[in-house]
Amino acid sequence: MPRLTRANFCVQADRLARALLGCTLVRRLDNGARLSGVIVETEAYLGARDRAAHSFGSRRTPRTEPMFGPGGTAYVYFTYGMHHCMNIAASVAGDPQAVLIRALEPSEGMIMMKQHRAESSRASDPGALPEALLCSGPARLCLALGIDRRHSGLDLARPGPIWVEGPKGNVVSEHGVGRSARIGVGYAGPWALRELRYYLRGSPAVSGPRKVKG
């Protein structure tokens, strides 16, 4: 399966968010294990003008620096004192747009994913975790795949421990694409209402309020 290239990533965030649906996010661990899942839910953050974006007003700090990199740059941040979330920068260098990866449908390495989820969780019975829930949420998928701040700034268009592979066949027509407002950005005023969340209808791995009609 071909990997996405710089040209694939250097497009407007809303377009990239939709294009990523059906693609596979792949993580190669240091021990050689390959973990992966099909991207089924994303959110676009449109950069300096987007009040919900960390880069709103071109706020450029050590943390947000990767958002200003070229399309394909990983932006991983730590939040709520315990969670990591992963984005892929969109557009060109200097334009801080990005796409938040919100959920995956696991396809390889589920055993390892369960281990990762169990390690950092005092949950009752981690072994009983349904596969569909392993990567059902931005922080869950980072934990499952072993992704954290060390990966922020990584170039996914270059060989490395994380990359994206193109969609197999016409996934979109099989499931159909749903849209809704982004989750957890109520502070963003009018920008909170924009339908910049994209997901594959019918996927059991989609996170959060699925109340939105579909």
Added chain:
DNA sequence: ATGACGATTTACT
């Protein structure tokens, strides 16, 4: 040096 706040998840009433 300090304080307010999360692009969340989980557990519990």
Added chain:
DNA sequence: GTAAATCGTCATA
């Protein structure tokens, strides 16, 4: 449905 967990980051001083 509500609340707690938990700390890096950033603006303010």
